[in-house]
Amino acid sequence: MITRDSRVKDLMENPIARDVIGRLVQYAGVSESLILNPVVKNLKLSAIPKFAGKSIRDADGVIDTMIDLFNQEEGTKPVSPSDNKAWWKEAVIYQIYPRSFMDGNNDGVGDIPGIIQKLDYLHDLGVSALWLSPIFDSPNDDNGYDVRDYRAIMEEFGTMADVETLITELHNRGMRLILDLVVNHTSDEHEWFVDSVQNPDGKHGDYYIWRRTNGNTPPNNWNSFFSGPAWEKVDERDEWYLHLFSKKQPDLNWENEDVRDDVCAIIDFWRNKGVDGFRLDVINYISKTSLSDGNETLGGLLGFTGIEHYFYGKHLHEYLHEMRTRSFKDMFTVGETPGTGPEMNKLLTADGREELNTLFNFDHLENLGKSRFDDYRYNLNHLKSCFIGYESDYANYAWPSVFVENHDNPRMVSKIDTREEYRDAIAKLLAVLLLTARGTVFLYQGQELGAVNVPFHDISELRDIESVNRYDAMLSGGASEAEAWKTVLRGTRDHARTPMQWSAGKFGGFSEHAPWIRVGDKDECNVDSQQQDENSVLSAYRALILLRKEHAALVYGAFTPFEPKKQDVFCYFRDDGDERFYIEVNLCSRTIHRPKPHGETEMELVFSNYLAQDDAMQPYEANVYRVQKR
Numbered sequence: 001m002i003t004r005d006s007r008v009k010d011l012m013e014n015p016i017a018r019d020v021i022g023r024l025v026q027y028a029g030v031s032e033s034l035i036l037n038p039v040v041k042n043l044k045l046s047a048i049p050k051f052a053g054k055s056i057r058d059a060d061g062v063i064d065t066m067i068d069l070f071n072q073e074e075g076t077k078p079v080s081p082s083d084n085k086a087w088w089k090e091a092v093i094y095q096i097y098p099r100s101f102m103d104g105n106n107d108g109v110g111d112i113p114g115i116i117q118k119l120d121y122l123h124d125l126g127v128s129a130l131w132l133s134p135i136f137d138s139p140n141d142d143n144g145y146d147v148r149d150y151r152a153i154m155e156e157f158g159t160m161a162d163v164e165t166l167i168t169e170l171h172n173r174g175m176r177l178i179l180d181l182v183v184n185h186t187s188d189e190h191e192w193f194v195d196s197v198q199n200p201d202g203k204h205g206d207y208y209i210w211r212r213t214n215g216n217t218p219p220n221n222w223n224s225f226f227s228g229p230a231w232e233k234v235d236e237r238d239e240w241y242l243h244l245f246s247k248k249q250p251d252l253n254w255e256n257e258d259v260r261d262d263v264c265a266i267i268d269f270w271r272n273k274g275v276d277g278f279r280l281d282v283i284n285y286i287s288k289t290s291l292s293d294g295n296e297t298l299g300g301l302l303g304f305t306g307i308e309h310y311f312y313g314k315h316l317h318e319y320l321h322e323m324r325t326r327s328f329k330d331m332f333t334v335g336e337t338p339g340t341g342p343e344m345n346k347l348l349t350a351d352g353r354e355e356l357n358t359l360f361n362f363d364h365l366e367n368l369g370k371s372r373f374d375d376y377r378y379n380l381n382h383l384k385s386c387f388i389g390y391e392s393d394y395a396n397y398a399w400p401s402v403f404v405e406n407h408d409n410p411r412m413v414s415k416i417d418t419r420e421e422y423r424d425a426i427a428k429l430l431a432v433l434l435l436t437a438r439g440t441v442f443l444y445q446g447q448e449l450g451a452v453n454v455p456f457h458d459i460s461e462l463r464d465i466e467s468v469n470r471y472d473a474m475l476s477g478g479a480s481e482a483e484a485w486k487t488v489l490r491g492t493r494d495h496a497r498t499p500m501q502w503s504a505g506k507f508g509g510f511s512e513h514a515p516w517i518r519v520g521d522k523d524e525c526n527v528d529s530q531q532q533d534e535n536s537v538l539s540a541y542r543a544l545i546l547l548r549k550e551h552a553a554l555v556y557g558a559f560t561p562f563e564p565k566k567q568d569v570f571c572y573f574r575d576d577g578d579e580r581f582y583i584e585v586n587l588c589s590r591t592i593h594r595p596k597p598h599g600e601t602e603m604e605l606v607f608s609n610y611l612a613q614d615d616a617m618q619p620y621e622a623n624v625y626r627v628q629k630r
């Protein structure tokens with residue numbers, strides 16, 4: 001057990017402490033060897049506040065909070081390496097944001113019949129499964145991430161019969177369906193919540209996290225991810241309920257066994273319909289260790305106060321294991337787990353522990369210390385160092401997921417470099433990195449076309465609750481409209497939520513009706529024009545997906561970086577004993593020296609994002625070679 005008398009060196013035995021230290025060291029930009037320095041190693045935790053002096057406000061409080069967190073894994077056995085094969089490890093999963101993918105009935109909103117129309121396109125692209133962002137009945141405060149009825153389909157999206165047809169049509173093509181299960185919270189219009197408000201002593205009275213306070217201050221100082229406090233008062237109960245997201249998304253009380261029974265019943269319902277797996281929305285938030293105030297210093301560092309009480313709650317593993325053994329059984333699961341670190345991730349996904357199959361780690365999506373709302377250019381060296389971490393450490397124990405886009409983030413190409421002349425090369429470079437990585441590959445709609453951010457004009461063009469709330473909060477905090485707009489425009493999730501562009505026609509061929517959100521600018525970034533062009537981003541994705549399918553070395557093969565310390569270039573081998581591939585990527589917009597891996601015999605170029613090769617590497621050049629085995 002870790003106490004204030006433990007020494008820094010004792011922490012290295014503890015998985016959570018290892019993650020926390022790893023992160024602090026990265027943020028501080030110091031070498032990990034600093035921890036091994038004899039003076040630091042032997043420092044008692046109780047002495048750290050003295051050393052930290054005034055540089056960490058409330059250092060004592062931070063240390064105590066951390067000690068509680070570390071002790072959650074007291075005595076946990078380290079996980080052992082695993083190398084089982086599974087369909088989902090080999091899969092390329094394509095994420096659809098149904099509202100924006102294809103409008104089958106021309107009402108301006110994408111729907112399930114629209115998805116069915118495009119199944120041949122997806123099959124030709126080579127994807128093995130679809131993940132649909134939520135399709136359940138919802139008042140759409142957060143575009144379906146606020147579920148009103150888990151067994152009904154959102155009317156705008158179609159009917160249960162449409163979903164059944166989708167499942168059949170997918171299975172006929174040898175493809176699979178992954179749904180998005182949002183069970184950290186429901187909508188406040190879900191019948192459980194309505195009943196919880198009206199009947200505090202009834203069956204659902206305790207389904208949510210209710211607390212009473214004297215007066216008008218919330219039960220604690222936690223923030224909501226969508227601005228403002230994480231608590232809302234309901235006069236009818238004279239109590240507050242917790243909502244980590246919008247106030248229309250009350251958090252479920254997972255400590256209540258009936259809640260867990262109901263969640264398992266929902267999973268069973270969809271398993272019986274033939275669904276093959278689930279993406280689990282913010283699943284690491286389901287267990288709240290305590291409702292004490294969040295540490296303000298940590299809150300300042302992490303951007304949200306209170307996170308330490310729920311991002312890795314004390315019953316998390318237990319609840320996940322329960323769902324796995326009772327309901328998921330052999331269905332595929334990918335957990336969305338913001339904020340967890342590599343050691344925690346191993347514990348959440350290692351085979352023998354029967355929790356999640358894999359998870360989304362977000363460390364690579366922004367440079368260290370940056371958020372998507374900041375004004376900066378993404379440096380690809382960061383992607384490299386994160387991928388090396390996932391591939392050489394985590395992947396030996398569990399199975400990573402690899403992705404660079406989803407419905408919550410601006411487009412990756414735009415983060416890296418907004419110059420039009422590099423767009424094509426960067427889009428293909430990302431395709432190379434993903435499709436030669438050891439992990440389940442997730443693509444987000446439009447990524448296969450090299451989609452970029454949308455030049456929205458003003459806040460009236462945005463639909464996302466997070467953006468709108470953030471804009472309002474900035475204005476209330478004294479920012480000017482121009483400042484607030486600039487910030488929100490940089491990070492808005494709506495960049496990724498505009499309609500998929502199928503053609504150069506009106507509304508991008510998405511619908512004949514004006515869509516619910518504006519379409520991006522007209523350009524070559526549409527399916528029709530790219531289908532015709534063998535050098536398009538779409539053709540590159542198709543070729544690389546096929547290459548991956550045909551060569552198990554690119555899925556399961558060992559990952560060995562070549563000269564990993566060299567800046568601005570990322571080279572590695574993938575080798576499964578039968579076949580060997582070499583990948584080389586220029587991570588910057590300069591022409592650079594081409595590294596020469598020695599000792600390799602002939603190499604056959606099997607993919608390049610440039611038509612011709614030179615001695616030097618062109619900006620953002622990315623190549624895949626097959627190495628002839630000696």
Ligand code: NOJ
Binds near residue numbers: 182
């Ligand atoms: C994560 C989802 O990806 C995001 O879109 C949503 O707003 C929050 N969870 C709340 O459900």
